[in-house]
Amino acid sequence: MPSTRFAPPTEAPGLATRRTAADILDGILHKRRTLDEQLEGATAHPGLKALADRDRALMRRLVATILRRLGTLGHLLSRLLDRGIPTDAPRAQSALLIGAAQILWMDVPDHAAVDLSVRLVQSDRRAAKYAGLVNAVLRRCAREGQALIEEVRSESLDVPPWLMARWSRHYGENTAKAIAAAINYEPALDLTVKADAAYWATRLHGEALPTGTVRTSLQGSVTMLPGFSDGQWWxxxxxxxxxxxxxxxxxxxxxxxxxxxxxxxxxxxxxxxxxxxxxxxxxxxxxxxxxxxxxxxxxxxxxxxxxxxxxxxxxxxxxxxxxxxxxxxxxxxxxxxxxxxxxxxxxxxxxxxxxxxxxxxxxxxxxxxxxxxxxxxxxxxxxxxxxxxxxxxxxxxxxxxxxxxxxxxxxxxxxxxxxxxxxxxxxxxxxxxxxxxxxxxxxxxxxxxx
Missing domain, CATH: 3.40.50.150 (Vaccinia Virus protein VP39)
Incomplete structure (x- = not known):
């Protein structure tokens, strides 16, 4: 006789990745925990174990993108929100940041970015009341976000003011702006090789820098790259x-x-x-x-x-x-x-x-x-x-x-x-x-x- 049990509802694909990203982002911005300690070792976020390698990499790139563009995101959301970002529900803030970052800088369809952010707030008791707000703001971000960013494009927006002031004072304003522009991009992977940098640059589809370092833009787990397991580089x-x-x-x-x-x-x-x-x-x-x-x-x-x-x-x-x-x-x-x-x-x-x-x-x-x-x-x-x-x-x-x-x-x-x-x-x-x-x-x- 067929079972009369109902299967538990399946979670939307990608929601676990965004939930883990929101938790880690909250850990950094509100609990002052480093990104590394939340990604590795005994203090790592427990949700990472359930994520596939691809989803784990996406989660990290999402958190890093938000942190690199935090000033711009804050300015943008302040333009799209009449009363500012809700302060009584951290998950609403995280959902807005996660959705906007995907819409503006990542290869994620706008509708998916909006839907997953709405689901993120709906699953949190304190933030659920902001589901409509998150939906409306992110839809508007998809329509108007790029234009609003162009209006205020500035290298210094994404650097804390105290740091930007120090760099301007010590290195000059132009160099400070160049530093700020450089740190806006996710850097390639740098490797120190035991020997034959030219060979490993070719093998890893990268280039040998003048200093002998091999730089590659290959993505994915480092442990799976050629030469890792037999200790040819670090x-x-x-x-x-x-x-x-x-x-x-x-x-x-x-x-x-x-x-x-x-x-x-x-x-x-x-x-x-x-x-x-x-x-x-x-x-x-x-x-x-x-x-x-x-x-x-x-x-x-x-x-x-x-x-x-x-x-x-x-x-x-x-x-x-x-x-x-x-x-x-x-x-x-x-x-x-x-x-x-x-x-x-x-x-x-x-x-x-x-x-x-x-x-x-x-x-x-x-x-x-x-x-x-x-x-x-x-x-x-x-x-x-x-x-x-x-x-x-x-x-x-x-x-x-x-x-x-x-x-x-x-x-x-x-x-x-x-x-x-x-x-x-x-x-x-x-x-x-x-x-x-x-x-x-x-x-x-x-x-x-x-």
Whole structure:
């Protein structure tokens, strides 16, 4: 006899993806949780497990697009809403942002973007009353949105005002606008290869940059790309790959990396033949470092410790080289981590600068006379770069700068400062296709101990 049970209603395709995107967006904008911690590891959003790889990639691209265009979206929605975005129902706000981003910048049919956003608010008790509003606003966005954006098109809209003011002050208004324009695009994937960059550029349908990094616009899971499983390369922005190279020939030399995880620079040092000690204070991050280096078949000595408090117990009196990739505001990584722009505050910089100074003082005690100290940060803020090094040189007469030459960075003289330090900007290395251009913002100085 046929069953009389009713099948449970099936959820609209794509709704789970948008719901997860809304949760993660809420985590960033209202709970100050980073995008990475909501995507990976023990703290990852539980809904990710139920999403196919394709849907997971769409979800991440959707959240990243909203964060890159948050200022423009806010302005646009304020024009389309008589009373502003509802503040008593976060899911309504998320639904509007998700729908508008799909309509304006993503390859999603307008009717699907509107329908899924309406379903998103209908499924939330507090937001359900705004279903009609969301429907009307997004339909109007589909008709008028592009024209409204053209009226107010500005590179500075999508950068927090405090950051834009700082960049204008430090780099000039034109460069600040160029930085803001560069971080509006999802960047291509950068890979540091063990050998034969030209071969891997061809194999991965990308190009070899002058610095040796392979840049590819291939989409999908990194783990499925050729060369991943047998450890032929690792993911690392082209700018992040430069500081470790400033040591020069380090084969057989003892190098300590004081803030090593997740291990990109550590891998460079080990691949270059150094005897590497890698340290990080986070057990989880060190576990990830060990996992990464295991895949690459590279061996280092890894330690879980706070670098400032660490008592040298590895049987080495001093090191030939010390790498300090210091914790910082990470404003140079916004093109790859757009949540940084909305999670950091100007007040964070002072505390981070004090930590950077303490790390440098510790590094000096570990460095042998004549040894090389590389200090770097992925920040665009001079307080965390040029000014930290200037203060160190003024207070430590036994430390001097060893200037970097253009020849050491593939002839890219525009990324070398007049003082001889490295300073990359997101607008450097331009390309006809904006997604294939740019660098993370990095600062690096090479110092030696007399």
């Amino acid at each position: 993911v690392q922005d082209a700018a992040a790959a430069l500081p470790a190279r400033l040591f020069g020939d380090i084969s057989g030399r003892r190098i300590i990396d004081l803030c090593a995880a997740p291990g990109g620079k550590t891998a460079q040092l080990a691949q270059a033949g150094a005897d590497v000690t890698a340290m990080d204070r986070s057990p989880n991050r060190v576990a990830r470092l060990r996992e990464n280096l295991g895949r690459l078949s590279l061996t280092v000595r890894s330690i879980v410790a706070d670098a400032i408090e660490w008592q040298n117990d590895v049987g080495v009196d001093s090191f030939d080289g010390v790498l300090v990739d210091a914790p910082c505001s990470a404003t140079g990584t916004i093109r790859r981590h757009p949540d940084v722009a909305w999670l950091k505050q100007e007040s964070d910089i002072g505390a981070l600068t004090a930590l950077q100074q303490r790390l440098l003082k510790k590094a000096i005690t570990l460095l042998k006379p004549g040894g090389t100290l590389i200090y770097c940060t992925c920040s665009l803020e001079p307080e965390e770069g040029e000014q930290v090094v200037a203060a160190l040189l003024a207070s430590e007469p036994g430390i001097r700068r060893v200037p970097v030459s253009g020849a050491e960075v593939a002839g890219l003289t525009d990324i070398v400062t007049p003082a001889g330090d490295l300073r990359t900007l997101p607008c450097h290395l331009p390309h006809d296709d904006p997604t294939l251009g740019g660098l993370d913002g990095f600062y690096a100085a090479r110092l030696t101990k007399s």
